[in-house]
Amino acid sequence: MSTRPLTTIGFDADDTLWQNEHYYRLTEEHFIRLLADFADGATISERLLEAEKRNLAHYGFGIKGFTLSMIETAIEITEGKVPSKVIAKILDTGRDLLSHPVETLPHVRDTLEALAGKYLLVLITKGDLFDQERKLAQSGLGDFFDAVEIVSDKTAVTYRRIFSKVGDGPERAMMVGNSLKSDIVPAIAAGSYGVFVPHKLTWVLERVEEPKEAPRFRKIDHLGELHGLIDSLG
Numbered sequence: 567m568s569t570r571p572l573t574t575i576g577f578d579a580d581d582t583l584w585q586n587e588h589y590y591r592l593t594e595e596h597f598i599r600l601l602a603d604f605a606d607g608a609t610i611s612e613r614l615l616e617a618e619k620r621n622l623a624h625y626g627f628g629i630k631g632f633t634l635s636m637i638e639t640a641i642e643i644t645e646g647k648v649p650s651k652v653i654a655k656i657l658d659t660g661r662d663l664l665s666h667p668v669e670t671l672p673h674v675r676d677t678l679e680a681l682a683g684k685y686l687l688v689l690i691t692k693g694d695l696f697d698q699e700r701k702l703a704q705s706g707l708g709d710f711f712d713a714v715e716i717v718s719d720k721t722a723v724t725y726r727r728i729f730s731k732v733g734d735g736p737e738r739a740m741m742v743g744n745s746l747k748s749d750i751v752p753a754i755a756a757g758s759y760g761v762f763v764p765h766k767l768t769w770v771l772e773r774v775e776e777p778k779e780a781p782r783f784r785k786i787d788h789l790g791e792l793h794g795l796i797d798s799l800g
Contacts, residue, residue, distance in 0.1 A: 570738070571738060571799060572685065572738055572739070572740055572759070572796065572799060573685060573686060573733050573734045573738045573739070574685060574686040574687075574688065574729055574732055574733030574734065574738060574739040574740070575681060575685045575686070575687055575688070575739070575740045575741075575742065575796075576687075576688045576689075576690045576725070576728065576729070576739060576740065576741040576742065576753070576758075577678075577687065577688070577689055577690065577711075577741075577742050577743070578690060578691060578741070578742065578743030578744060578745065578748070578749045579689055579690075579691035579698060579701065579702070580691065580693065580701075581671075581744045581745075581765040581767065581768070582671070582742065582743045582744045582749070582763060582765070582789075583670060583671060583674050583689075583705065583707060584668050584669055584670045584671060584674070584701060584705055585668075585669040585671065587765065587767040587768065588767055589663055589666045590632065590663070591767060593632075593659050593660075593662070593663055594611065594614065596659055597610070597614070597636050597639075597640075597656065597659065598610045598611065600640075600652050600655055600656065601639075601640060601643055601644070601648075601652070604643050604644050604648075605643050609643070610639065610643060613639045613642060613643060614635060614636060614639045615770065615771075617635040617636075617638045617639045617642075618631070618632065618635045618771070619771065621634060621635050621638070622771075626692075626693075626718050626719075627692045627693045627718075627719070628692075628693035628694035628697060629660060629663045629664055629693070629694050629697055630660070630694055632660070632663070633656065633657065633659075633660030633663075636656050636659075636660070637653060637656055637657075640652060640653065640656060664694075664696075664697055664700075667704075668701050668704040668705045670705055670707070671765075671788075671789070672788060672789070672790070673788050673789040673790035674707070674789055675707070676790070677789045677790065677792050677793060678707060678710040679710070680793050681710075681792075681793065681796075682710045686712045686713070686732055686733045687710055687711045687712055687713075688711060688712060688713040688714070688715060688728060688729075688732045688733075689702065689711045689713070689714045689715065690715045690717065690720065690724075690725075690728060690741070691715070691716055691717070692716070692717050692718060692719060692720055692748065693716070695716055698716045699716070702714065712732065713728075713731075713732045715728050715732075719748075720748040720749065720752055721752050722752045722753075722755040722756040723756075724752070725739070725741060725752060725753045725756035725758060726756045726757070729756070729758060735757075736753075736756040736757040736758040737757045737758070739753075739758040739759070740753075740758055740759035740760075740761060740796070741753035741758050741759070741760050741761070742761040742763060742789070742792065743761075743762070743763065744762070744763050744764060744765040744768060745768065745772040746762060746772070746773065746774045746775070746776060746777075747771075747772045747773065747774045748772060749762075750762050750777065750783065751774060751777055754777060754780050754782050754783060757782075758782065759782045759783075759784060759799075760777070760780070760782060760783055760784070761784045761785070761786060761792065761795065762776065762783070762784070762785045762786070763785075763786055763787075763788065763789060763792075764785075764787075
């Protein structure tokens with residue numbers, strides 16, 4: 567077993583390695599236009615978010631659950647009178663989400679190249695299995711990772727399990743991501759470092775306060791700063 571203080575680095579995928587929320591926002595805008603005859607945009611967005619909250623326990627995170635939530639919202643807002651052609655268009659938008667291009671974020675490839683071989687790198691992401699596998703394949707980043715974990719949710723238990731299986735335990739691990747709720751807070755609770763890389767678009771259900779008082783909390787502006795942060799840990 568290594569005696570280095572840090573041996574394993576976990577990376578979130580969506581909005582950490584590549585764009586994701588941008589496409590959801592575009593889809594929601596299209597959804598609002600589809601229902602414009604029945605309600606205003608703010609009401610539609612509010613009802614959609616309520617449906618998403620209700621459905622997380624049933625469908626989990628990802629595009630399929632989002633699509634079903636849009637259909638459910640359309641039925642509720644129209645009081646069951648939503649035209650079948652609108653349902654068909656909602657299904658089309660969901661399929662479009664499952665095929666959107668993969669756009670990696672700045673500094674991602676250079677950072678992974680610099681760290682690969684020096685640390686165990688593990689991709690830890692949640693969402694639709696097929697969609698996450700598709701995006702990883704199209705990103706061209708797969709070879710940098712020693713392990714890939716696609717999970718239903720991210721909790722302290724999740725991070726303890728993964729970092730114990732892949733590396734030397736959570737105490738010698740770091741999780742890097744854009745979601746405080748999913749990537750940072752539970753990783754720190756597991757005993758790891760949590761490195762917050764803010765993205766300009768973050769789903770409202772992933773927003774919590776920064777754990778600024780936590781000794782292992784770190785924040786950087788972009789992934790290009792990660793290597794220097796790691797060096798500063800000693």
